[in-house]
Amino acid sequence: MASxxxxxxxxxxxxxxxxxxxxxxxxxxxxxxxxxxxxTIGKKKIQVEVAKEPAQHQKGLMYRTALxxxxxxxxxxxxxxxxxxxxxxxxxxxxxAYIDKSLTIIDIQEMKATSPLEIxxxxxxxxxxxxxxxxxxxxxxxxxxxxxxxxxxxxxxNLK
Numbered sequence: 428m429a430s431x432x433x434x435x436x437x438x439x440x441x442x443x444x445x446x447x448x449x450x451x452x453x454x455x456x457x458x459x460x461x462x463x464x465x466x467t468i469g470k471k472k473i474q475v476e477v478a479k480e481p482a483q484h485q486k487g488l489m490y491r492t493a494l495x496x497x498x499x500x501x502x503x504x505x506x507x508x509x510x511x512x513x514x515x516x517x518x519x520x521x522x523x524a525y526i527d528k529s530l531t532i533i534d535i536q537e538m539k540a541t542s543p544l545e546i547x548x549x550x551x552x553x554x555x556x557x558x559x560x561x562x563x564x565x566x567x568x569x570x571x572x573x574x575x576x577x578x579x580x581x582x583x584x585n586l587k
Contacts, residue, residue: 468581491517513551523564530582
């Protein structure tokens with residue numbers, strides 16, 4: 428029978444190998460491009476990458492290690508419904524605002540980054556009400572910017 432030390436060593440080897448394979452698999456995926464636009468929340472103007480297609484939704488802000496100041500990602504869905512996001516392969520803490528079809532923020536949540544070495548599935552962050560849009564920014568951005576539930580977004584016409 429193997430010693431507990433040997434089992435820990437074997438487990439560590441498998442964990443490192445699995446993590447390396449996961450990182451290599453990321454590089455084998457086709458590059459997904461995002462359009463960048465300026466939007467407004469209240470009087471605050473920000474630059475966002477736009478995720479409209481399912482492949483863009485899936486990729487989101489995965490594998491990023493930083494976000495520039497006042498930059499984020501706007502997810503647009505075909506219809507208003509309960510949305511749920513998770514932080515798989517997302518290495519920076521984020522905040523998410525769920526937005527309804529009238530462009531009103533209905534929910535804001537903070538989301539915890541995941542480590543590339545994590546094997547367990549990360550938690551999900553469902554919207555409290557049906558939403559058509561989701562805006563991800565750096566953790567704490569909404570609070571620092573004094574953006575709250577009830578504030579409205581202004582979007583270019585082609586994104587509504």
